[in-house]
Amino acid sequence: MTTTQSAAHYPGDLIEVTVGAPAHGGHCVARLDGRVVFVRHAIEGERAVVRLTETARKGFWRGDAMQILEPSPDRVTPAWSHAGPDGVGGAELAHVAPAAARAWKSRVLTEQFKRLAKMDVDVPVAAIDGDDEARSMGYRTRVQLVAGESGRAGMRAFRSHRVVELDEIPLATEAASQLLAEEDVFGREWKPGTLITAVAPADGSPGMILVDDVPWHHGRADRRPNARQTVAESVRVGEDDFSYRVAAAGFWQVHRAAPATLVDAVLDLAGRGELAGEDVIDLYSGAGLFTQPLARAAGSAGSVLAVESGQRALRDARRNLREYGNVQFVEGRVEQVFSADSPARADLVVLDPPRAGAGRHVVDAIASGGAPSVVYVACDPASLARDVATFAEHGYRLQEMRAFDIFPATHHFESVALLVRD
Structure with missing residues (x-):
C-alpha cells in the first residue's frame, strides 16, 4: 500500500497518521501537517494508513483507516464484516472492544460538557445486560433496509447514497431476523429505492414487515383498509408492567431493553415514590413511553400534560393512556405550545427531544414555568450540553446524570439528566 505526504490531497489519497482522541460522531482526531483529519475505524494511539474520503473542506478532512500499522490493545475483530471501511454506516465502533467503546462514549460526553456547558462531568456509560456476550450484535427490534440499484436489499454506506x-x-434480534427470513427479504429482487422495515417487539408479540410503510404479508403488500398497522409493546420496570400499542411505522426505541432502561432511569431521577399528587409535563411525549409510567406515579390526585406534534404518535398515545383520567394531550410543536410568555408550569418536566435538542426557546419556557425539577432524556451529548448550559443560566443545577449504551457498536448512546432549581 503506497502512501503520499504531499501538500495537495484529494479523495482516495493515502496518508499515514498517528490517531488521536475520539470525537463526537464516531471518529478520532488525527493531524497531518497541522490539518485536522477525522478518521473512522481507528482507535486512539494507533498508527494507521488512512484513505481520504473528503478534502474539500477548509477546516478539516475525513478519512477511513484502511491499514493498522500499530494496533491498539482495545482493537477487536468486528462481529460484522460489513461494518468496516466501504461498509455500512450502522456499526462504526464494531472494531472497538465493548468496554473500551463505552469508555470512548464517556469521554465524548465529558468533552462535550466541558466545551459547550463549561462543566466537568464524569459519567460512565452503562452496558445493557447481554450485549457484551453478543459482541454488541442482536439488539435491534427494528431494522430498516433499502434496495440498491441491483434490487438487492442492504444498508447505505456512511455519508453516501450507495447501498451495500x-x-x-x-x-437485528433473532425475532427480527426471522421476520426477514420468512419474507425472503435478502433473496428477493426489489424495486431500487424500496424501504423494507422489520418490526419485532422485544416481548415476543407478533411482529411485521413493512415495505414503503405498507404492511407486507406472504410476499405482497396488504393494502386492505383493516390490515394491521400496529404492534404491541410491553415494558416491565421492577414489579410494574406497562402496555403499549404503537404504529409499526412510528417511533419506538430500537434496543430490546431500551424502553425499560429509560423508564426506570426517568422514574428514579424524578423520585418515583414522591410523584403522587404532582403535576407533570411530558414534552415530546411520542406514543406515551414515559407518559404512562408518570401518570401511574402521579395518581388520581396528580396530572400529566403530554405534548406531541406527530399525529400518528399522538393517536397511539391517546390509545395507550385511555384508562388514565389524569392525562391531558396537546397536539403541537413544543416551541409553539409554550414560550416564556406562556410558560410550562408543573412540579416536574420530563422532556425527550429530537437529536437537535430542545433549544433556548423551550428551555426558557420551562424555566419561566418555575418547575423545581427537570428530567432530560437525550440521544445527543452535544445538544444536551448546550441545553444544560441554558438551564444553568436560569438557576438550574445538574444534580445527576446517567448514560446507557443502548446503541452498542455505534457512537450513539442515551443520557438521562436531572436538573434542579435550588
Missing part, C-alpha cells in the same frame, strides 16, 4: 448489499443483518 447484505445477506443478513447481525444487529
Whole structure:
C-alpha cells in the first residue's frame, strides 16, 4: 500500500497518521501537517494508513483507516464484516472492544460538557445486560433496509447514497431476523429505492414487515383498509408492567431493553415514590413511553400534560393512556405550545427531544414555568450540553446524570439528566 505526504490531497489519497482522541460522531482526531483529519475505524494511539474520503473542506478532512500499522490493545475483530471501511454506516465502533467503546462514549460526553456547558462531568456509560456476550450484535427490534440499484436489499454506506448489499443483518434480534427470513427479504429482487422495515417487539408479540410503510404479508403488500398497522409493546420496570400499542411505522426505541432502561432511569431521577399528587409535563411525549409510567406515579390526585406534534404518535398515545383520567394531550410543536410568555408550569418536566435538542426557546419556557425539577432524556451529548448550559443560566443545577449504551457498536448512546432549581 503506497502512501503520499504531499501538500495537495484529494479523495482516495493515502496518508499515514498517528490517531488521536475520539470525537463526537464516531471518529478520532488525527493531524497531518497541522490539518485536522477525522478518521473512522481507528482507535486512539494507533498508527494507521488512512484513505481520504473528503478534502474539500477548509477546516478539516475525513478519512477511513484502511491499514493498522500499530494496533491498539482495545482493537477487536468486528462481529460484522460489513461494518468496516466501504461498509455500512450502522456499526462504526464494531472494531472497538465493548468496554473500551463505552469508555470512548464517556469521554465524548465529558468533552462535550466541558466545551459547550463549561462543566466537568464524569459519567460512565452503562452496558445493557447481554450485549457484551453478543459482541454488541442482536439488539435491534427494528431494522430498516433499502434496495440498491441491483434490487438487492442492504444498508447505505456512511455519508453516501450507495447501498451495500447484505445477506443478513447481525444487529437485528433473532425475532427480527426471522421476520426477514420468512419474507425472503435478502433473496428477493426489489424495486431500487424500496424501504423494507422489520418490526419485532422485544416481548415476543407478533411482529411485521413493512415495505414503503405498507404492511407486507406472504410476499405482497396488504393494502386492505383493516390490515394491521400496529404492534404491541410491553415494558416491565421492577414489579410494574406497562402496555403499549404503537404504529409499526412510528417511533419506538430500537434496543430490546431500551424502553425499560429509560423508564426506570426517568422514574428514579424524578423520585418515583414522591410523584403522587404532582403535576407533570411530558414534552415530546411520542406514543406515551414515559407518559404512562408518570401518570401511574402521579395518581388520581396528580396530572400529566403530554405534548406531541406527530399525529400518528399522538393517536397511539391517546390509545395507550385511555384508562388514565389524569392525562391531558396537546397536539403541537413544543416551541409553539409554550414560550416564556406562556410558560410550562408543573412540579416536574420530563422532556425527550429530537437529536437537535430542545433549544433556548423551550428551555426558557420551562424555566419561566418555575418547575423545581427537570428530567432530560437525550440521544445527543452535544445538544444536551448546550441545553444544560441554558438551564444553568436560569438557576438550574445538574444534580445527576446517567448514560446507557443502548446503541452498542455505534457512537450513539442515551443520557438521562436531572436538573434542579435550588
